[in-house]
Amino acid sequence: MRIGIVCPYAWDVPGGVQFHVRDLAEHLIRLGHEVSVLAPADDDTPVPPYVVPAGRAVPVPYNGSVARLTFGFLSAARVRRWLHEGAFDVLHIHEPVAPSLSLLACWAASGPIVATFHTSNPRSRVMVAAEPIVQPALEKISARIAVSEYARRTLVEHFGGDAVVIPNGVDVGFFARAEPRPEWSGADVPDGGTIGFVGRINEPRKGLPTLLEALPRILAARPGVRLLVAGRGDEEEAVKGLPAEVRARIEFLGMVSDEEKAALLRSVDLYVAPNTGGESFGIILVEAMSANAPVLASDLDAFRQVLDGGAAGELFPVEDAEALADAAVRLLGDPERLAELREAGSRHVRRFDWETVAADILSVYETVTTGAAAIVGEDPGGGWRARLGLARD
CATH class of the missing domain: 3.40.50.2000 (Glycogen Phosphorylase B;)
Structure with a gap:
């Protein structure tokens, strides 16, 4: 499978989303998939061979922290070129509402899109204000993943819809x-x-x-x-x-x-x-x-x-x-x-081992690439897999 993954935050700055994207990409590569990651980074920033730099990131206050994001005409052009050259079977966008590569990719992409939501911020006025801008992009997403029940709750409260909960993975x-x-x-x-x-x-x-x-x-x-x-x-x-x-x-x-x-x-x-x-x-x-x-x-x-x-x-x-x-x-x-x-x-x-987590994510990929419209929810017993025909023996 040809998989494109979009990381919204600067690749060379340690963070949970960056580590998640890195570990997922490397696990998928070990399984034999073709993976390309688009991430904010200067052209001279040392990156693994599967990472495509998309330009310099700038610090922006976000969710009680400082996120390093990239946006603008140059970034948008690189996103479009990466999407065109990648011809991906599935596009996996992390934090699709972040004002960075993720939102740009969501606007520009067509075909099966999976989005993972990491943020837990149930009282965000920024998200409320951004809803009219990001909603058209969110409507293009085929399947939504949240890394926790609290990330799922943030998504539901601010943007509607729902997501399946698949936790972050660890080796x-x-x-x-x-x-x-x-x-x-x-x-x-x-x-x-x-x-x-x-x-x-x-x-x-x-x-x-x-x-x-x-x-x-x-x-x-x-x-x-x-x-x-x-x-x-x-x-x-x-x-x-x-x-x-x-x-x-x-x-x-x-x-x-x-x-x-x-x-x-x-x-x-x-x-x-x-x-x-x-x-x-x-x-x-x-x-x-x-x-x-x-x-x-x-x-x-x-x-x-x-x-x-x-x-x-x-x-x-x-x-x-x-x-x-x-x-x-x-x-x-x-x-x-x-x-x-x-x-x-x-x-x-x-x-939380990647063997389990990546298998769940791949099940979502397989669903959207075979025509399923969306992940409709999650329950503690794993019934979402059964509802989508993804139950494993």
């Missing part, structure tokens, strides 16, 4: 096979343990300030604890105001490679996700569970869903630093509970 084996690094482990330190955090340091919704606020309380109970922070941002600004003895227990690792991230998650005694909102899924939680790391996360709807209602990881009230600290101290002092969380996470994470 579970990649994280499970990673080797722990002794320098990132705290198992042998009295009253110790290592806490891991991965995310952009200066993006408030990633929640690092909540974790840093909790750290003095954690250290008062367990003075040997270390916090390992991986991600880009202003490190000095992040720790400003913290006592020197607390700063000494924080190690900033900067940007890390995929291999380093996997090793980090395999090494820590507890992974903490203190995000404050704007999350439609929680891919880092799946990666942590894949790496056999116990997870403690803020009680966002999306995180609760990923963690199986709290069965595969513990939850604390959003932005409650005191509750975070109490839970972290309790868990780090309870090896049996940590082992239970590791086991539960390892079992639960299998549903």
Whole structure:
């Protein structure tokens, strides 16, 4: 099958959508499909051979973050040329309402179109205002996928229609096979343990300030604890105001490679996700569970869903630093509970492996290419596949 995939966000800036598009494309290629990805990138940006650069991206505030998008006449021309040269059997557009390549491709394309919606933002005034502009493009879509129930709800509330829920995928084996690094482990330190955090340091919704606020309380109970922070941002600004003895227990690792991230998650005694909102899924939680790391996360709807209602990881009230600290101290002092969380996470994470997720996405591709009009919905029992004749033995 010839598959075209459109990524709306800058290829060289780490993000959940970019990782999803990359991993999906590479998995499909390994299965023998011909895949081309169109993404914002300068012509001199190093990209894999399956990626076609579509021009420089510019930063735009979006959904509590800063998205790097590309739009305009040059981008539109590149979209049209890519579509013409690709002659794709199916076009898979991610975030089709984003004012970037995705919307341009939706306007320009014909033939079977699958769209994946990642955003969870149920009160977006921008989306309400954009509805008359994007609705004609959305009407061209043959099948809609949402990465979570909360992304589906955002789609339904703002644009109508419905979507099947297929979660983000993870190469579970990649994280499970990673080797722990002794320098990132705290198992042998009295009253110790290592806490891991991965995310952009200066993006408030990633929640690092909540974790840093909790750290003095954690250290008062367990003075040997270390916090390992991986991600880009202003490190000095992040720790400003913290006592020197607390700063000494924080190690900033900067940007890390995929291999380093996997090793980090395999090494820590507890992974903490203190995000404050704007999350439609929680891919880092799946990666942590894949790496056999116990997870403690803020009680966002999306995180609760990923963690199986709290069965595969513990939850604390959003932005409650005191509750975070109490839970972290309790868990780090309870090896049996940590082992239970590791086991539960390892079992639960299998549903997110690319072998399962890509098979579901390919089923949608096959449906639209054989004439099905739309994905009409999803139910927890998987009945959407049966309604569309996609049930697997």
